[in-house]
Amino acid sequence: MKHPTLAPLTAPTGGYSVGRGGPSRLTNAPFAVTRRQFLKTGGALVVGFNFAGSISEALGQPTLSIAKDFKSVDAWLAIGGNGQVTVYSGHVELGTGVETALTQMVADELDVPFASVDIVQGDTLLTPDQGPTWGSLTIQVAGLQLRQAAACARRAMLALATKELGAASGDLEIENGVISGAGKRITYATLTRRRALEVPFDEKVELKKPGAFKIVGKPIRRVDIPGKVTGEFTYMQDFKVRGMLHGRVVRPTAMQARLESVDDAAARKIPGFVKTIVKGNFVGVVAKTEWGAIKAMEALRCKWSDWSGLPAMDQVYATVKKTRIEQSITPMKEGDAAGALKDATTRLRATYEYPVQTHGSIGPSCSIAAVARDRALIWSASQSTHWTQRQIAKMLSMKPEQVRIIYLEGAGCYGRNGHEDATADAVVLSQAIGRPVRVQWMRQDEHGWDPKAPPYVADLEGALDAAGNVVAWNFVTWLPFRIGGTVDVPLLAQDLVQGDVAIQTSDNMNAGTMESDAKPPYTFPNVLSTVHKVASTTFRPSWLRSPGRMQNTYANECFMDELAAAAGADPVAFRLKHLKDDRGAECINACAKAANWQTRPSPSKETGTGDVVTGRGFAYVFYDNARTYVSAVCEVEVNRKSGHVRATRYVIAHDCGLVINPDGVKAQIEGGVVQTLSRTLIEEVKWDASRVTSVDWASYPIITFDAVPKIEITLIDRPDKPAWGAGEPICAVVPSALANAIFDATGSRVRTAPFTPERVKAMLPS
Amino acid sequence: MKNFRLRVNGRDRRVKAEPDTPLLYVLRNDLDLKGARFGCGLGQCGACTVIIDGKATRSCITPLSTVGSKSVTTLEGLGSSRRPHRIQQAFIDAQAAQCGYCINGMIMTAKAFLDESPRPSEDDVRRALAGNLCRCGTHPRIVDAVMRAAREA
Numbered sequence: 011m012k013h014p015t016l017a018p019l020t021a022p023t024g025g026y027s028v029g030r031g032g033p034s035r036l037t038n039a040p041f042a043v044t045r046r047q048f049l050k051t052g053g054a055l056v057v058g059f060n061f062a063g064s065i066s067e068a069l070g071q072p073t074l075s076i077a078k079d080f081k082s083v084d085a086w087l088a089i090g091g092n093g094q095v096t097v098y099s100g101h102v103e104l105g106t107g108v109e110t111a112l113t114q115m116v117a118d119e120l121d122v123p124f125a126s127v128d129i130v131q132g133d134t135l136l137t138p139d140q141g142p143t144w145g146s147l148t149i150q151v152a153g154l155q156l157r158q159a160a161a162c163a164r165r166a167m168l169a170l171a172t173k174e175l176g177a178a179s180g181d182l183e184i185e186n187g188v189i190s191g192a193g194k195r196i197t198y199a200t201l202t203r204r205r206a207l208e209v210p211f212d213e214k215v216e217l218k219k220p221g222a223f224k225i226v227g228k229p230i231r232r233v234d235i236p237g238k239v240t241g242e243f244t245y246m247q248d249f250k251v252r253g254m255l256h257g258r259v260v261r262p263t264a265m266q267a268r269l270e271s272v273d274d275a276a277a278r279k280i281p282g283f284v285k286t287i288v289k290g291n292f293v294g295v296v297a298k299t300e301w302g303a304i305k306a307m308e309a310l311r312c313k314w315s316d317w318s319g320l321p322a323m324d325q326v327y328a329t330v331k332k333t334r335i336e337q338s339i340t341p342m343k344e345g346d347a348a349g350a351l352k353d354a355t356t357r358l359r360a361t362y363e364y365p366v367q368t369h370g371s372i373g374p375s376c377s378i379a380a381v382a383r384d385r386a387l388i389w390s391a392s393q394s395t396h397w398t399q400r401q402i403a404k405m406l407s408m409k410p411e412q413v414r415i416i417y418l419e420g421a422g423c424y425g426r427n428g429h430e431d432a433t434a435d436a437v438v439l440s441q442a443i444g445r446p447v448r449v450q451w452m453r454q455d456e457h458g459w460d461p462k463a464p465p466y467v468a469d470l471e472g473a474l475d476a477a478g479n480v481v482a483w484n485f486v487t488w489l490p491f492r493i494g495g496t497v498d499v500p501l502l503a504q505d506l507v508q509g510d511v512a513i514q515t516s517d518n519m520n521a522g523t524m525e526s527d528a529k530p531p532y533t534f535p536n537v538l539s540t541v542h543k544v545a546s547t548t549f550r551p552s553w554l555r556s557p558g559r560m561q562n563t564y565a566n567e568c569f570m571d572e573l574a575a576a577a578g579a580d581p582v583a584f585r586l587k588h589l590k591d592d593r594g595a596e597c598i599n600a601c602a603k604a605a606n607w608q609t610r611p612s613p614s615k616e617t618g619t620g621d622v623v624t625g626r627g628f629a630y631v632f633y634d635n636a637r638t639y640v641s642a643v644c645e646v647e648v649n650r651k652s653g654h655v656r657a658t659r660y661v662i663a664h665d666c667g668l669v670i671n672p673d674g675v676k677a678q679i680e681g682g683v684v685q686t687l688s689r690t691l692i693e694e695v696k697w698d699a700s701r702v703t704s705v706d707w708a709s710y711p712i713i714t715f716d717a718v719p720k721i722e723i724t725l726i727d728r729p730d731k732p733a734w735g736a737g738e739p740i741c742a743v744v745p746s747a748l749a750n751a752i753f754d755a756t757g758s759r760v761r762t763a764p765f766t767p768e769r770v771k772a773m774l775p776s
Numbered sequence: 777m778k779n780f781r782l783r784v785n786g787r788d789r790r791v792k793a794e795p796d797t798p799l800l801y802v803l804r805n806d807l808d809l810k811g812a813r814f815g816c817g818l819g820q821c822g823a824c825t826v827i828i829d830g831k832a833t834r835s836c837i838t839p840l841s842t843v844g845s846k847s848v849t850t851l852e853g854l855g856s857s858r859r860p861h862r863i864q865q866a867f868i869d870a871q872a873a874q875c876g877y878c879i880n881g882m883i884m885t886a887k888a889f890l891d892e893s894p895r896p897s898e899d900d901v902r903r904a905l906a907g908n909l910c911r912c913g914t915h916p917r918i919v920d921a922v923m924r925a926a927r928e929a
Binding site: 104105106107231232234235236237238239240241242243244245247248281299300301302304370371372373374419420421422424450452453673677680681682683684685688706707708712713714715716718720721 | 815909916
């Protein structure tokens with residue numbers, strides 16, 4: 011990633027090289043410029059930001075005005091006088107490999123070498139607001155926009171070249187940024203040196219045809235990995251600003267406890283201690299050194315009021331079902347499911363439960379803020395810097411354009427974790443102390459206070475006719491209400507400063523589009539799929555990789571398996587019988603073939619020898635009922651004596667249309683299998699009446715190397731189709747394939763995740 | 777604050793810090809060696825691993841005062857993107873990183889392990905890395921990378 015603004019900001023002893031190109035070109039470009047002028051300074055693309063570290067110096071500068079729209083191509087990308095292309099991406103890397111994939115897309119569309127494209131990511135001043143980096147939509151949506159911008163630029167270059175070279179565009183060829191024809195040639199660099207690239211952004215521009223791709227579709231190595239394996243890469247957690255102080259926060263001892271008193275006598279004695287900052291229920295300390303800040307945090311004596319309003323853990327799903335319903339929707343309604351259920355001879359009923367989970371980033375959230383009276387400059391690993399910019403502006407009673415947030419990659423977040431909250435913490439502390447402050451969350455902050463994936467429960471009913479066809483399907487689930495598409499997860503610091511924290515109400519929740527995939531991908535004559543949107547949930551919710559789609563698919567695909575077993579049918583054949591989607595069927599067949607699937611009903615008749623039995627399970631999803639097909643076969647070993655489940659092999663078939671980088675897609679699939687297996691076998695946030703008690707890796711264990719299965723992947727590449735997302739869709743099939751394999755092995759159904767040995771053992775006949 | 781002399785990546789370094797400061801913060805903040813990462817501060821995840829006198833060590837729970845004259849090696853001490861160590865090169869070849877935050881610990885643990893056991897089986901590698909957590913699910917590629925490094929030794 012290109013970080014044009016960083017080099018002057020590192021500590022005097024620093025000199026961190028940044029991104030693959032090392033420190034970028036820097037200038038002392040004037041500050042009172044528009045964004046457009048900013049980009050053009052000096053003929054080549056120049057983006058500079060000179061800030062020596064103190065707030066007065068940083069923020070005494072005139073405001074940079076922000077381009078209000080991205081209707082001009084040069085707002086999306088700029089071609090420098092040296093031919094180097096800079097792309098401005100509102101979507102950010104997050105460790106998924108999209109920086110490399112987006113570079114491939116732009117380089118190919120523009121016909122320039124891969125190495126001549128740099129990407130500036132998630133800078134609210136320089137990049138477009140393309141919405142949060144979520145939902146596996148970067149390649150599919152944000153990447154398409156960048157491709158369109160590149161195609162517009164290429165078209166403009168070609169038009170300029172026809173005049174310069176006196177040739178018709180049909181006689182010209184472009185390769186590596188050089189336009190040639192009729193015995194003459196001219197480079198993009200020369201063309202852009204002669205005139206500005208002010209052409210309108212046209213989303214109807216013609217894109218390259220599949221056969222013409224040179225870089226797209228190739229397993230190009232990731233640009234960030236060499237820096238990441240050598241310590242040269244600068245994460246958010248590594249970034250330094252000259253003159254910054256170190257901040258730590260102290261959270262309430264109970265979710266909604268109120269601060270009664272703070273005694274910082276001991277903290278004041280810690281070397282490096284600067285100040286204790288208390289605002290409402292927000293408590294933080296600032297120190298000159300990081301260790302000083304940690305020790306001061308530990309030395310603070312805070313007295314909090316009692317609060318014990320959390321539901322008992324074993325009542326959480328019942329609590330969800332009893333919560334007031336704000337709105338009910340029916341994602342699917344065909345025929346008369348209730349009538350068909352009543353009339354049917356073979357009826358099934360099942361309830362599936364999936365626990366509260368945390369994002370579990372390996373690096374706790376971190377941010378640096380420099381806040382002055384009328385402006386703020388912030389570095390954050392937020393996956394949605396533009397959303398966070400608006401939240402922080404509101405918190406500071408500023409206009410969004412007075413707040414600039416610059417993205418720096420943190421540890422993987424897998425959704426909305428604590429990065430945005432750490433950002434708000436840094437803002438509160440910096441504002442109070444008048445210096446740049448770095449806030450690094452501790453492990454207990456991340457586990458205890460990041461927003462959580464909400465508890466999930468679904469009730470399913472279904473019926474079969476005498477021929478083993480599904481004649482009725484009724485699905486009901488309860489999900490957190492979301493008042494509008496852009497309501498953001500409330501910032502902890504803002505709530506704490508104002509008084510109460512972590513009170514979920516119908517107007518402050520966003521757990522992602524959890525109703526997606528609430529309808530089954532199959533065709534049944536009578537279907538009712540109901541989603542009750544409930545007015546609150548246990549913990550402040552947010553989206554965690556494949557929000558709702560994974561849980562809904564878990565319920566749907568487990569229940570489909572139950573119906574197949576009741577019909578005495580092979581699980582794959584049963585699905586195909588009810589599927590009216592040729593592309594989906596192709597994905598299912600590819601997976602069954604790769605897994606050497608033996609056609610037979612579940613459970614297996616193999617009883618095994620000794621305590622360990624084996625089985626196989628199948629699952630399928632058409633993600634969001636709209637994009638990316640995934641099928642999975644999971645093979646398991648279940649120890650009947652201990653209840654221990656071991657997934658030994660996952661076979662995946664994956665169709666996300668045009669594949670930009672096959673190795674990148676495979677890495678996302680592997681990661682999705684391992685992470686979702688961890689969530690399904692092991693992970694559950696625990697709590698008592700007052701607070702989360704899963705506050706570290708001992709109390710919230712995740713998968714380790716010994717439990718990682720063999721993963722085999724079949725990518726179905728469709729260069730003639732749009733590129734869809736990868737990363738989330740794979741997660742949707744992992745839990746159900748596992749649960750169905752456990753049934754195949756044991757003849758018993760486990761319907762509540764995580765599938766711990768205790769739970770599996772309790773389910774098995776003794 | 778006290779003065780300390782450390783031996784880091786083959787060089788003598790002087791720092792002024794509180795004796796109980798974990799080595800991690802000294803490396804990151806005083807010596808600008810950011811390869812070792814803060815993950816938990818509890819010795820649970822392995823992101824902060826460095827090698828001290830040949831042993832993979834969790835720098836987040838290693839007080840500065842206990843390091844003495846021992847030889848400390850960090851990720852930067854192995855190689856650079858221009859001249860990567862063979863283990864680092866193997867991680868590049870296997871494309872064994874997603875967010876990459878845990879990778880320091882994987883490489884440093886693998887280095888100490890391979891120095892002791894140059895011809896491991898895959899299961900040996902899994903056991904050696906059992907105490908290092910990865911959240912992105914890069915495990916298959918990490919094992920692949922360590923096996924590559926062992927083969928190329």
